[in-house]
């Protein structure tokens with residue numbers, strides 16, 4: 032044990048004397064002792080760079096730096112970048128370019144960029160990549176970060192604008208490139224994420240997790256163990272949980288909060304230690320009174336489907352969770368009439384969300400209510416699930432979302448919520464929990480591994496005739512979102528094409544792995560790899576250009592989908608393909624020229640298309656939004672939709688502003704607090720712009736109608752708000768009304784507009800026929816790659832992404848979603864493979880870094896959807912889906928090898944190349 036020591040250093044220009052253990056991590060000193068929580072902890076292992084600070088002007092990972100190493104040094108954190116309220120030029124450039132999405136990586140990025148610009152005022156893009164290479168971002172795809180740094184470097188940036196000056200005037204918000212309304216806090220370190228505002232008196236909760244994939248266990252005397260450990264207040268087990276089961280579906284609550292006698296995956300929560308932080312952290316796991324007996328695990332799809340396989344869940348015969356179907360026409364018979372057939376099988380693995388913010392939050396009991404502050408994508412589902420777990424009424428649960436440092440579907444399932452909820456309720460003290468990175472990765476959901484068999488056929492002219500798909504998914508130990516994947520995939524399995532005969536089946540099987548859940552696309556990205564490979568093969572067999580083949584078959588308004596839904600509007604795939612065509616021709620020509628003299632390196636171009644149904648599948652999917660005006664003229668958007676970085680706070684404010692007719696700058700936002708907002712549903716399935724956006728538009732119009740009635744003004748009157756006085760100007764002159772005259776309850780608004788929207792869908796019948804979604808997004812992406820045939824490595828050089836978004840409410844945010852999704856798609860294609868028990872950290876599990884990104888161009892197609900706000904649909908998922916298919920197509924174009932398994936790791940590609948050579 033090191034002796035305490037006294038150190039003097041400067042932090043953000045101020046002298047600071049540290050007394051304590053010199054081996055304490057600098058990150059902990061900054062966050063815990065000084066409250067400088069702008070420095071983030073993503074891994075505590077030197078892998079993510081979220082904790083980057085400057086020490087004497089050089090960037091270091093503060094999680095790997097002992098405070099004793101920086102005695103006498105000058106430390107700069109993100110809080111030290113601005114001059115008072117004035118953002119630095121770099122911060123302003125990040126704001127302008129939309130370089131921060133969730134913002135959890137932003138402090139590290141800003142610090143790394145500040146170091147670069149201090150030594151190099153004119154960096155190139157490659158120098159920016161080098162300097163920022165140690166900081167991971169999972170949201171942005173890095174492009175806007177690079178643009179921001181180059182902008183900050185190149186321009187004498189104008190003086191900082193006054194607050195709100197970057198926001199458009201009334202009536203001009205929709206369609207404008209508006210910076211985030213909540214963006215500044217992400218640039219200054221002020222934003223509070225799940226681990227950032229834990230009360231000082233909170234107890235700490237540490238979860239003990241199963242080290243085995245499958246085991247039974249017995250517990251000894253936990254009370255005696257607790258008594259023997261000073262500072263430990265309680266060791267929670269399954270018997271402490273009022274109703275020990277949770278899950279996404281109301282009828283499937285199969286995942287225990289704490290395992291009860293048997294564990295079904297490595298990383299499953301078994302016990303929870305609650306006490307002072309020192310006490311729970313110092314417990315030696317081996318001392319706990321728990322005895323495991325290992326049982327044989329069912330690992331992987333083959334094991335789960337094997338005849339007489341052991342059952343993961345006793346009441347699920349054949350380990351089958353769900354068997355979903357879509358049948359249109361008679362695909363099996365139709366293949367006989369096809370001029371060309373293609374057939375193949377594809378495998379994909381687990382993929383980790385790798386949000387940079389691990390799961391975190393704190394809970395407290397307030398009388399007979401439970402309040403949970405947590406990083407989440409879905410406060411209302413959390414509220415309802417917690418009511419079930421706690422056996423309390425919904426009204427007794429309050430969820431207050433913190434800022435969310437990335438989700439991508441992984442924060443739709445409960446994580447810390449039931450653990451801290453039970454502990455806080457039983458002990459009547461605030462209780463906090465912050466997952467470590469390995470614990471986050473071991474316990475959280477993943478993208479479903481898949482095995483997909485597909486067969487496709489077309490006529491001699493290239494028109495598709497039939498597609499038959501069977502997609503099996505490994506759903507892990509508990510259901511989570513498995514049913515959603517198994518139903519969504521068959522609907523999308525024939526791709527965004529008109530196909531007269533379709534048979535598609537999706538099955539989800541239980542295994543002894545962590546639950547597979549929602550991850551940007553709900554299985555559609557895995558399905559797209561298969562259907563796009565079929566398009567390439569059929570086109571090649573017939574000698575038709577791959578883009579032209581897709582253009583010939585692309586769904587358009589008036590066509591019936593595989594579920595028999597006739598698309599009425601907004602089916603913009605043909606427009607996307609037309610927009611790609613010149614880039615495609617250029618890419619093909621460039622590849623041909625390069626490959627003439629290329630040696631071991633060869634270039635290829637590929638194309639991937641996708642469609643994606645917006646919102647829940649064949650289920651009610653409502654959102655309600657409210658806009659209120661107080662007696663003093665405060666204008667508030669009560670927004671139950673959580674912004675997880677995708678920009679919904681900004682986009683919904685844009686929509687609200689134009690629908691109401693007041694400027695964005697006058698809006699405040701309350702986000703996600705279940706006591707103060709209405710249920711807007713979850714942030715997933717690309718639904719918030721379309722569903723909550725429409726509800727917001729209706730709320731704005733409702734409030735406008737009420738104001739116009741109050742003012743006795745005409746429908747096209749121009750509104751303005753001046754303090755508590757609302758004014759309307761129309762052809763008859765100016766009307767005004769002082770809101771203070773309206774009767775008001777304390778703290779309540781005097782006027783409110785409300786809007787609700789539930790997209791029209793219909794249930795599917797036994798053959799999957801019906802209207803599962805009210806609208807679909809469409810996209811086509813082109814990838815240009817360079818393959819090193821000796822090493823088996825693939826470098827993506829260019830991506831051109833054409834996306835039909837209906838209407839780009841905010842092009843900065845839309846581009847950000849496309850770029851971020853695309854780079855996650857690149858990870859899926861080339862590097863990401865989660866292996867249970869082997870890749871539970873960010874140095875063994877690789878995600879794309881800033882050095883991996885290609886040049887990216889976004890083309891926004893606006894084929895308006897009449898149901899959506901100003902014609903908008905959604906874009907959260909679509910950015911990712913076509914990328915992997917485009918890259919696989921490009922690898923084949925470069926090498927002649929068709930890869931059937933992702934990720935295409937170098938050893939897999941080398942083996943395939945060798946095998947091709949030997950034929």
Ligand code: FES
Nearest residue numbers: 073075077080094
């Ligand atoms: S928290 Fe320090 S590198 Fe990840």
Ligand code: FES
Nearest residue numbers: 132133168169170
């Ligand atoms: S903005 Fe970079 S991780 Fe979210």
